[in-house]
Amino acid sequence: MQSLTHSQITVMFLAVGTLLLLARAFGEVARRFGQPAVLGEMLAGILLGPTVLGQLAPDLMAALFPREGPNALVLSSFATLSVALFLLVAGLEVDLSTATRQGRTAITVSALGIAVPFALGFGAASLAPASLGGVVHDNPWIFPLFFATALSISALPVIAKTLMDLDLYRTDLGMVVIAAAVLNDLAGWIIFAVILGLIGTAGGHALPVSMTIALTLGFTAFVLTAGRAAVHRALPWVLAHTSWPGGILAFALALALFSAAFTEWIGVHAIFGAFLVGVAIGDSSHMREQTRATINHFVSSIFAPLFFATIGLRVDFVANFDPGLVLLVLVIACAGKIAGCGLAGLWSGMERREAWAVGFAMNARGAMEIILGLLALQYGVIDQRMFVALVVMALATSLMSGPAIQRLLQRERPRRFTDHLSGKTFVCPLRAQDRRGAITELAEALAPSTGLAPGVIDAAAWAREEIMSTGTGGGLALPHARLPSIRAPAVALGVSPEGVDFNSPDGEPAHLIFLILTPAEDGGAQLEILKDIAKTFRDTGLREKATRARTHTEFLAALKTH
């Protein structure tokens, strides 16, 4: 079998390793700031691609990521495979049965959420295709159709993540949004598949266009009915007779690959087939949460970062950044989606603020839009300027979604004690042998970061402690105080291997002693943080693991991996 030479293999390992490491690292940073990982992953690619590395060290870039030759071929094939797997996972998250149960409101929101941006996009693109970066095509419908579809698709994963962060996922509003996004995704992808059929055939593909479209719709209907039923019957057999989770993983992947091959063959892109298989499998009640999570980890920690980073390798994001176009696309996209979904919400009888929150939630585009745009670029439907504008629009709508909903509904992210604990306020081992000494020692640790004198903190916490002991039992103690002079909560943790007697109800000494300071004006903060700590350490195993931590990092690692 023909294979790469030694130096090509070396480059392949280096290229994939660099892409993976940088994409993951930037993705983690993006998440740390509450943003979707895809933002960081693409940024990694932009740094490694023509936009930055190509300017600074063009030879290095050409050596690591050549645009032609065997290495380019192998890397782009990895990317194709990765994006197909990403769409498989996106499909798995589409829960059709639940979505259709949400009834009329969801359907109205979804229908108007497609119709309004579609109409706006189609109108704009028909009137002025050239100024929107459309490429002249034999078939004048293709660019307007594509542009309209690109504005209409929402990004289910981003929307779900935003709702979860705001604790809205399991509310009525959350379920309506998710259901609408599911229907929206499905409809959008089917429309897009039809457009791809139009392009593919115009581009000299084997099948006539009517055949491609008929096969696309027929295959979709087949997979979502007979295919779905067959998968539902096959899954228990696969689970029973193969090793777990390897068997089900391979089964899902193989189905997705075959379906991808079929849709690629009929002239729409491979990813559509993978997406359909995801929907068919994800809808089965035999698909356990754990299996879904395993496939999800597997794909979103390795394949998705690789794919999104390679996007940055293809396009120069600075040279093709056209501020006017970016603004125009952003305005049309937001206006269409927010107005469409918001009005649908109002008509369905939602309160005003809730209806607009639905609009902003559905407005998030994220990864899906970017994939769509990339395909359009590869098929020659849009130029690089338009692609960059679509990417910016996708990221900007995702970024604004969370804060806008938070504002409209006056929701706050629940506060977590880990946000206020740092390496400097992690005291281990705690030297103090008694309650009094422990509080003093932790007050000293908190003094630098709060800007208060240790004595002030100590006095306030001890005054509270004297009223009633804060030992909660189970090796935990939670001394706390409200102080008018601090702006944000501050938490110190002392780990005492020998334990300190805190008069706990169970008579056990405390090994994990948290000192919690909150602003006097912020009524809810203290209770939220106390509740968060109590809930986190309800688990005995975690308490023991945390007591064995010797540094702040080890402590966080114990929390994460438990």
Add this chain to the structure above:
Amino acid sequence: MQSLTHSQITVMFLAVGTLLLLARAFGEVARRFGQPAVLGEMLAGILLGPTVLGQLAPDLMAALFPREGPNALVLSSFATLSVALFLLVAGLEVDLSTATRQGRTAITVSALGIAVPFALGFGAASLAPASLGGVVHDNPWIFPLFFATALSISALPVIAKTLMDLDLYRTDLGMVVIAAAVLNDLAGWIIFAVILGLIGTAGGHALPVSMTIALTLGFTAFVLTAGRAAVHRALPWVLAHTSWPGGILAFALALALFSAAFTEWIGVHAIFGAFLVGVAIGDSSHMREQTRATINHFVSSIFAPLFFATIGLRVDFVANFDPGLVLLVLVIACAGKIAGCGLAGLWSGMERREAWAVGFAMNARGAMEIILGLLALQYGVIDQRMFVALVVMALATSLMSGPAIQRLLQRERPRRFTDHLSGKTFVCPLRAQDRRGAITELAEALAPSTGLAPGVIDAAAWAREEIMSTGTGGGLALPHARLPSIRAPAVALGVSPEGVDFNSPDGEPAHLIFLILTPAEDGGAQLEILKDIAKTFRDTGLREKATRARTHTEFLAALKTH
């Protein structure tokens, strides 16, 4: 970026999907028969490659798995990446700290386990290189060195699996074998890397041979000391500050890819670098069992099957099967390894049977040997006949290992009730309302497969039941009987949603009623199966899940995924 055409993408998805599906399916079948999965995975490749498909439908094979061109390039790159990841996992399983603690016996077994087969192999290959399928090379030492090393390496994963199956893993004997295999693996791969250095340089590689060997040894020493310490320090940070398990997965993979690039560049193969990183990471106490398992699933359910299946695509296993050579290789390999390790065991004061059991355990080669052979084939050190002989030897030694140890130590695999339960003896829902009726109904279900009259089974089980009720509480009842007229145990399960009163100590009705028949001569069988059922259903959640199963398949799926 240059990419595949539509039809090439279609072929890529089809090829990968077919390889994955067939390899996993055959791997599962092999496991079902208690054999290593790699046996089935390679068989899938042999079926799809020149050996079978190439004979039956050469055009189809050429279309799906072309030997030249972009698709061949992409598939062989996938295989290269997959085998590097497989070696990463193999490295993760090498627990150096534990191995070195096993002390002198392990070191003796490991040292003689390398020295004796190495000496035998070296002698044979020096005397008659041509008749052993060696390829004439500028450097006459290369073939004997390779052949000697190929005979000396054990296969840690196969050995560990065999010991676990026989419940020997945590015994003294098991620990010695594992420790010896770990040292053996490590030493074997270092020797092999040096040989690759010799070949690579002889084959026109950039670096002089002394440089390659110095870099190999230096890099090995560096990764296993400073690298290992750095990883140990970095791991808690990665766990604490990235999402889990995606962060640690990407970290491990990226390190492995960089190290692979380095070793490929210095002229030994990429897999050696991945293996070293695996050893360095796997040895850290911060590497939790769960993280290891996640990486392992990820690799052994997708990448390993893909790689081993592609081996079958490269070689015609029938045309290159030389019975004399196969026999010769097998005899030299077994004689050297079993004698070396057995004698080492005897000298270290083991009992005779135990010492030979150690010999047979260490004799298992499995996947490692095959990878070694493939590299030698690609580097032109051996011909296809020798490669086939090595593969057969690797599989045969793995297959004989388990049964031989079982014989020597008179160990039996513990019997599991699921082995004796079938779809025909799964009765759901059980119609009977009382104890008497339930036993009669289950006796009827067991009659066809045991060849006994239902009345005979019923009478025996009821006689036992009348002495003392077999309701154990927790919704379980275990009526049973010994019968002189059956050969093997037989189990029926009745699932009663309403429950049947079995006079259980807790007063609860039984929902899962097992009727267990065992041969009168087989004293241990009844107790083993009863214990197995009781242990399996100790978990309340599983009992509830199993009670909801409506078919044998759903029942097995519940057991598997719990």
